[in-house]
Amino acid sequence: MTAAVTADGQITRDRDEVVDWSRDLPLFRKQTMGCPVIMGSRTRRTLAADLDGRQMIVVNRNTDPAAVLHQLNSEQCFVIGGSRTYARFAPWLTHVYLTYHPLVFGAGVPIFTGLTHSLNLRLEKTIAVDEQQRIYQYQYSVLEP
Ligand SMILES: NC(=O)c1ccc[n+]([C@@H]2O[C@H](COP(=O)([O-])OP(=O)(O)OC[C@H]3O[C@@H](n4cnc5c(N)ncnc54)[C@H](OP(=O)(O)O)[C@@H]3O)[C@@H](O)[C@H]2O)c1
Numbered sequence: 082m083t084a085a086v087t088a089d090g091q092i093t094r095d096r097d098e099v100v101d102w103s104r105d106l107p108l109f110r111k112q113t114m115g116c117p118v119i120m121g122s123r124t125r126r127t128l129a130a131d132l133d134g135r136q137m138i139v140v141n142r143n144t145d146p147a148a149v150l151h152q153l154n155s156e157q158c159f160v161i162g163g164s165r166t167y168a169r170f171a172p173w174l175t176h177v178y179l180t181y182h183p184l185v186f187g188a189g190v191p192i193f194t195g196l197t198h199s200l201n202l203r204l205e206k207t208i209a210v211d212e213q214q215r216i217y218q219y220q221y222s223v224l225e226p
Pocket residue numbers: 083084085086091092093095096097098099100103120121122123124125127140141142143161162163164165166167190194
């Protein structure tokens with residue numbers, strides 16, 4: 082999964098917000114290009130356009146995550162949000178990429194909503210997204226439970 086996150090762990094101020102504060106869109110594009118991207122119906126509604134070069138898979142509350150993953154014709158895919166969708170796919174995540182932004186919302190939507198499964202992570206590497214603003218993507222692998 083990949084997400085842009087504030088310093089207080091929010092991915093958006095509210096569920097209808099179009100995220101316009103993220104600095105990692107060029108990196109997001111590069112990393113996801115050619116891969117299927119899985120998103121929730123609400124996130125789909127916030128996108129102004131299709132994501133070119135990527136199969137877009139839009140899920141809803143009735144979607145079986147295991148069935149979606151089973152049908153993929155690709156070694157790698159990205160779960161791109163939002164909060165409920167990250168939580169629903171959490172049991173299958175192998176990597177968690179978080180780009181922390183120097184913002185505090187105080188309230189909003191956390192990375193995961195409705196998580197039933199805790200994750201143990203190991204930081205594998207950090208990538209500079211914006212050297213001037215000191216914004217980095219933290220790449221974690223998910224450890225076996
Ligand atoms: N910062 C980032 O990197 C980032 C990335 C992606 C998205 N976002 C932001 O995240 C926000 C959307 O996140 P989100 O979590 O609200 O939506 P979401 O995960 O995009 O989509 C909502 C999903 O949850 C389902 N759902 C809705 N109500 C439910 C319920 N009561 N119980 C179970 N499932 C339910 C929906 O199904 P139905 O269609 O059946 O209702 C849909 O599958 C937007 O503001 C978007 O801009 C931020």
